[in-house]
Amino acid sequence: MHVLLDIDTLAKRFPVGGKRLLHAVDDVSFTIGRGETVGLVGESGCGKSTLVRLINRLLDPTSGGIRLNGTDLAGLSARHFAGNANRARIQMVFQDAGDSLNPRFTAADAIADPVRRLKKLSGAKLQRRVEALADMTGLPRELLSRFPHQLSGGQKARVGIARAIAVEPELLILDEPTAALDVSVQVVILKLLEQLKQELGMSYLFVSHDLNVVRLLCDRVLVMYLGKIVEQGPAGEIFADPKHPYTRALISAIPQADPEKRIGRLRLGGEPRSPIDPDPKVCRFYGRCPKGEPQCASEMPLLRSVGPARQVACHFA
Template sequence: MTALLDIAELAKRFDVGNKRLLHAVDEVTFTIGRGETVGLVGESGCGKSTLVRLINRLLDPTSGSIRLAGTELADMRARAFAGNANRARIQMVFQDAGDSLNPRYTAADAIADPIRRLRKMSGASLKSRVEALADMTGLPRELLSRFPHQLSGGQKARVGIARAIAVEPELLILDEPTAALDVSVQVVILKLLQQLKHELGMSYLFVSHDLNVVRLLCDRVLVMYLGKIVESGPAAELFADPRHPYTRALISAIPQADPDKRVGRLRLGGEPRSPIDPDPTVCRFYGRCPKGEPRCSAEMPVLRTVAPARHVACHFA
């Protein structure tokens, strides 16, 4: 599969004072192929949101490479990237559509804004494009004149999606796109996203805490823990046979209707290690890992190939 996005040794460190650095994203490397849906999972605070902001060029990296179809994006400052031609190639659907929409913009204005800025379109052609996007995302045209507070959660989600695909991006980043919606509406929006992906040929980076959704929608999954990718692989294989202890714990926590299947829940003890100036020789999962051995406190495991298309950062994988 041809790589659309190539992330190499990407890092983001925040100065927290007294010459200390918080390692939010630490030497992350992965690719996303054209037409591929890649899931990004991990507990809150693991660095998913920071990684997404780096890729979407809303935040400047400390080091590393972000290449989109061979074009290096990391060298350009986030502020300057907003007006760059490559801005249209990466777009994002935010977690809470209500908070991400300008309350002073109608639905039509919200959808039209990126087209005006990045495609320099106006007049009748702009109006026609906005209406076509509303039709494509299932948003009734009569709602285009309404403001966000006059729309339901599902309708605001459709506006957010229409706005994101308005400039025909190659990569769409989905940051918990259904988290703020009712379950019945979630299903409809997820089906819409699947339909749009096939119709428009986009690649998706899908960030979610809902592992069942990730399993159903994603071709491949990245598991993140304390700023690092600890496991990656095809979704079906990773869920059927997780190789990293943290991945096993995540999958074992998926809610089960069958009481017999709840018995296998892997509960982790201890506390997460601090991301501030972490010891480079200690495994980030050491102290919580049920397999932790002295080697884990003296040698940081690297992300290595353990099977075709399977990569794990664990000495015992």
């Protein structure tokens, strides 16, 4: 598979007083293939949002590489990236479309804005493009003149998606795109996203707490814990046979109607380790892990292959 996005030992550290540093993203590496959907999962505070902001070039990395189809994006500062031609290549659908839409913009204005700025369209060509995008996302044209407060949650989600695909991105980052929607609307929007991916040939980075959605939508899964990727691999394999204790704990918490598909619930004790100046020799999961051994406190486990396209950072997996 052709690699579209290549993340190489990416790190982001924030100063928190004195010489102390918070390691929000710590030497993360992974790839996303062209036309592939990769899920990113983990508890709140694990670094998912920071990683997304780095990839979307809203934050500058402390170190590491971000390459999109061979183009180095890490070398461009976040301040300059907004006006760079590469801005159109990565777009994002936000968790709550209502919060991400300008209340003074009509739906048409919101969709047209990136096209006007990044594709330099205007007049009749711009109007035709906006109408075509409304059609593609199932937004009735008569709603284009409405403001966000006049739209339903599902309609606002369609506007957000239309705006994101308006400039024909190669990579679409989906940050909990259906979390604020009713279940029935979630299903419709997820089907729309899958349809658009097939039609437009985009790749998706899908960030979600809903593991059932990740299992259905994603080709591969990245599991993140305290700034590090602790497991990655094909979605079917990870959900059927999680190798890392943290992954197993996440998946064991998914409600299952079929008793044969349940795995024993793994409840975690202890407190998460501090991300501020963490000891580089100690496993981030040490102290909560039911398999914790002295080796875990003296040797950081690195990602290692445990099968084709499958990696896990655990000494005992």
